[in-house]
Amino acid sequence: MTTTTDRQERGGRALSPLRIPAFRRFLLAHLVSATGSAMAPVALAFAVIGHGGGAQSLGIVLAANTVPTLVFLLLGGVLADRMSRSRILFLGNLGAGLAQGAVGFLVATGAATTLAISVCACFSGVSAAFVTPAAQGIASRLVPKEQLQQANALVRVPGNAVKIMGPVVGGFVVAFAGPAWALGWDAGTFVVAALLLLGLRLVGSVPTGRGAVGDLRAGWAGFRSRSWLWSYTVAGTAVVAAWLAGYQLLGPLVAADSYAGAGSWGLVQGAFAAGLLMGTFLCLAWKPRRLMLVCVTASGGIMLPLAALGLELPLGWVLVAAVVAGAGLDVAIVSWSTIMQQQLRDAELGRLGAFNAVGERIAVPIAYLLVALASKHWTSQHILLVCAGTILAATLANACVRDVYRINRA
Template sequence: MSWRDGALAPLRDRRFRWFFASQAVDLWGTTMAPVALAFAVLAIDDSATALGQVLAARSIPTVLLLLAGGVIADRVGRRLVIQVSNGVSAISQGTAAALVITGHAELWHLAVIAAVNGTADAANFPATQGMVPQLVPRSQLQAANALLATTRGALLAVGPTTAAALVVTVGPGWALAVDALTWFVALLLLLPVRIPPPVREAATSVLHDLREGWSLFRGTAWLWQVVLAFALLNAIIAGAWHTLGPPRALDTIGAVGWGYVLSAFAVGLVAGGLVMMRVRIRRPLRAGMLGVSLFAAPLLMLGLEPVLPLLMTGAFVAGVGMELFGVGWSLAMQENIAEDKLSRAFSYDALGSLVAVPVGQVVVGPLAAWLGLRPVLVGAAAAYALICLATLGSRAVRTLERAPAEDPAPVR
C-alpha cells in the first residue's frame, strides 16, 4: 500500500482535506483549553478547590448532554452541529478572554463559560465521529481515521505546551483569546465541506430517537461489552494513573520524570497513528483490545519500582496500543452501525466510557491512604489486565471483522 494510494488517499478528496484541516485546528484549541482555563482560574483564586469547581462545570454538562448531542447530530446534520459548536466555543472563550484581560473576570464567570463550552462539546464529539464515513469511501476509512488519530496524538503534546508558553509570555487571558481564535478558524475551514442532509423517513420525537439509540446499543453485543469494559478501564486510568501517578512520581522519578513519561505516551499515540496508516487490520476490536491491554505494563511499573527509562518505554508502547484501539474502534463503529444512527451510537459510547471516571478519581485517594500507593497501583494494573482479557473472551468482540470495502468515491 503506497502512501499516495493508501495512507494519504483520503486527502485527495477536497471535502476531507477541509474537514481534516478544520479538525486539526479544532483539536489544537481543545488541547489548549484545559491549560489556558486552569491558569486563568488560578489567577483569580489560587486554590485547587476553585479549579476543581470550574473544571467540573465543564465536564458535567458534557456527560449529561452527550445523548442529546448524538440525537441532534443525527437529526439536523453533523456539519451544522460542528459549526454551531465551534461558534459557541469561540464566542464563549473569547468572552472569557476579554474578562480576564480587562481584569473583570470572577470565578462564577469562568464557571458559567466552562459550562457553555461543555454543552458545546456534548454535541461536537458524536457529530465529528459520525461525519467521517460521509466524506470517504469505506475502503479509505482506516486511512482517514489514522490520519485524524496521528494529528490528535501530536496535538496532545503541542497544544498544552502552546497554551503554557502563552500563559508565561503574555498571560492566561491572551492564551484564552488564541484558544477562541482556533475554534473560529475551525468553523471557517468547515464551510467548503458539503454533505447530503439527513434523510428521515418520518417525523419522530427526540425521546423516540433516544430509545432507538438505546435499543441499538443494548442489542449490539460487541458495542455494549466494549463500552462496559471501558467504563471500568477509564475509571482505573483516571484514578490510578492520573490521580496517583503524580504523587508516586514525586516519591520516585520526580515531577520532571513524570513529564517525560507523559510525553513518551503522547509520542506513542503519534507512532500508533502512523502504524495504522500502513498496516490494515482485519479484526479491529481484537487488535484494539490487545493494544489497549498494553497500558497495564506501565501501570504495573509505576506501582512496583519506577525506573524512568523503562517506564518511558512502557508508556510509549502503551500509547501505540491505545491508538491502535482508537482507530480500530472507529472502524468497528463506522462500518457496522447504520449511518443515520451513528452519532447516537457514539454518544452512548462516550457516556458509558466516561460515567465511572469520577468514581475512580474519588475512590482511589482514600484507598491509597488505607493500603498505600504501591499496592493500589499494582492491584489496578492487575484489574486492568483482567478486564481486557475478559473482554477479549467475548466472541462478539474477538471475531468482529471489517466490512467489505466499497468502490472509492470520485475525488472532489
Template sequence: MTTPGAVPPLWRDRRFVLLFSARTVSVLGNAFARVALAFAVLELPGASPGRLSLVLACQALPQLLFILAGGVIADRMSRSRLMVVSDLLGGAAYAGLAVMVLTGHAPLPALCLLAALAGTATALFAPAMTGVVPLLVPAARLQRANGLLQMGTNTSMLLGLALSGVTVAFVGAGWALAINAASFAASALLIRGLRVTARPRKASSGWADLRDGWREFASRQWLWVVVVQYGFVVAALNANVGVLGPLVAERHLGGARAWSLIVAAQALGTIAGAGLAARVRVARPVLVAVLATFPAAAPIALLALRAPVWSVAAAMFCAGVSSDVFSVLWTTTLHREIPEEVISRVSSYEWFGSLAFAPLGLLAAGPLASAVGTGAALAGCAALVLGATGMALVSPQVRGLRAPGGGGGGVDGTASPASPTPPAPPASSVPGSPREARPAPEG
C-alpha cells in the same frame, strides 16, 4: 497522475482536507488546555486537589449528560453545522477561562460553569464527528481516512504538548487557555466549508429516535461489552491524567515541564500507532483493539512507584502506540458495522457508556489521593484498567467479530447484515468530490 477509473487520493478531496485541517488545529489548542487547565487551577489562591477534581468533574459531567441529545440532534440536522456550533461554544468557554486566569479573578462557581460549557461543546461535537466521516469517505477507504485523521491530530497534539509546558512555565496557563480558545474559532471556520446538507426532518420524536438508537446499540454484544470496559478504563485514565499524574509531577517529578514531557511521549506514541493502524489488516479488529488496551496500565503503575521521568515517558509512548491501534480499529469497525442513518445516535450511547464513570473518577481522585496517598490511588487505577480489559475478553463476539476480507464479516464468519456500505451524499450536497477516531477525551 491518477489512472482512469482510479479513486483520487484523499489529499485531493477538498472536504477531507478541510476536516483534517479543522481537527488538527482544534487538537493543537486542546493540547495546551490539557496541561494548562490543571496547572491554572493549582496555581490559583486556595488551590487543592479537591478543587481541581471539582473543576474537571464539572467539565466531564455535561459530556455524560448531553451526549445522547447530541447524537439525536446530529442524526436530525446537518452534522457539519452542529460541529460549527459546538466549536463556537467551546471557544467561548475557554476564552472565559483564559480571561479569569489572566486577571486573577476566578471564583470557583464561574470556573465550574465555564468548564461545564466546554464539556457541553464536546458532548454535541463528538457524535456529529463520528457520523460525518462515513458521509464523506467511501467504505473501502474508512480505515485509511481514520488513520490519517488520527495521525494528523496526534502530530498536532505532540506539537501542542511540546509547546504547552514552555508556555505555562514562561507566560502562564492563562495564555495557553487563550490559544485553545482561538483554535476552536479556527476549527469552526474550516468546518463551515464542509456544508453538509441538513438531514430530512423526521416525523418521529426525539424519544423515539433515542429508543431506535438504543436498539441498534444493545443488539451488538461486541459493542456494549467494549463500551462497559471503557467506562472503567476512561475513569481510571482521566483520574490519572487529570488529577493524580499532575499531583505526582508537581510534588516529585519537577512540575509542569516534567508532566508535559510525559504526555508528549504519549502523543509521540500515538503518531506511530496511527500510522501503524492505518495500514494494518487484522481478521478480528475488536479483539486486537481490546488487547491493545492493556499497555495503558503501565505508566499509571510506574507513576505509583514514583519511577524516573524517562521510564514513565517510555511507558506512555508504548501506551500511545496501543491506544491509537485501538482507536482506528474501533472507529473503523463502527463505521462499517453501524448503518449511517443511526450512527450518531449509536455513537452517543458509546460515548455515554465510555464516559459514565469519568466524572466520578475525577471527583474521587483528589479526595482519594488525600486519604490513601497518590501512590495507592494510582495503583488502584492501574488495577482497574487491567481488570476491565480482562473481563471484556470473555465476550465471544469481542473475540470473534471479523473484518471484511478477514475471513468473513460477521461473528460466525458469514457476511454481517449490519455492515452496509455508507451511501455517498448527493453530488449537490457538498461542493467537491465525495470524501477521526474514536477520540480520546480531550481538554
C-alpha cells in the same frame, strides 16, 4: 447536499482520501484545533494549582466539564442523525472556544476561582456533547467504505503530530508566561476550526417521523441488540474512568510533587503524543483481520504510565510507558471508529455512538470525586496503582467476550 460525489464513489478504490477536498478541509480543522488543545490540559491543571487548588479543586473542575457532556450526549446523538452535522460541529467548536477564552480571561485578570473555572468548564462540556456524536460519522460521509481505516488514521495524524511538541511547549509556556496565554491560544483555534467545519455542508439523514424520543428508543434497541457494542462500552466505563482520573487528575499533581512540575508533565504528555502518532502510522500500514480483538487488547496499554507514576519510576521509564500507551490507544481508537462505521448504518451512527460515549464516560465524574475524597487518606501514588489495576481487570474481562472474536474487518 453530501460532499461525496458519485464520481468519487465509483472511483473510490483508486482515490486516496487526501484527494477529496472536503476530507482535506476536515483534516485542516483538526490540525488547527489540535495546536491549542495540545496545550490546554497542562494549562488548565496548573491554572487550578496556581490559585491554590489541589486534587479536590481539580477534581471539581474536571467533573463540571464531564457531567454536562453526559447529560446532553444522547440529545446530541439524536440531532446528529437528523440535522446538518457540519452546523453542529460549527456551533459546538464555537461554544468551546468562547468557554476556553473565558477561562483564559479569568486567569489573566487574577479572578480565577474553582467555581468560576468550573462554570466555564460546564459550558465547554455542553459543547462537547453535541460535537462528539456529530463527528463520529464524518469520515463515512466523506470517503468510500473501503478507505475508512485509512481515513480514520489520517484524521489523527495532524493532531497527534502537533501533540508531540504541544504539551512540551505548553508546559514551558505555563512555567514562564502563565496558563492564560495557552488557554487563549486554545480558544482562538476552536473558533478557526469551527469556521472550517461549517464549510463541509453535511446534511442530516432523512427524518424518520418518530420524533426525538422515538428515535432515541430506536437507537437504544439497536444498541442493546449488538453485544459487541454494549460489552465494549461496559468495559470502557471502567477503563475510561480509571484512565482519566489517574492521568488527567493525579498525573499533574504527582509531576509537581515527585518530578519537575509543569516541564516534566509536558514531557510525559509529549511522549504520550509521540506514541499516538506511532499508532496512527501503524494503522496506515497494518490492516488486521480481527479488528475488534486488536481494539480491546491495544486499549489496555494505557495502564502502563499510571503504574509507572504510581511506582515513582525515573522519568525516563515514565516516558517509555507513555509512548507505548499512546501507540496502543491510537490503534484502539482507529480500530473502533472503523468498526462503528463499517458495522452500523449512517442513519443510526450518531445515536449509537452517543450511547457508547455515554457509557464510557458515565463513571468519569464519580471517579474524579472518589479520587478527590480518597486523596485525603491515600497518597496519589497508591491511587494511581488502583487505577492501573482497574484498567487491566476490565481489559481482560472484555477479552473474554465471544463477539470480540467475531467482529472482523468488513
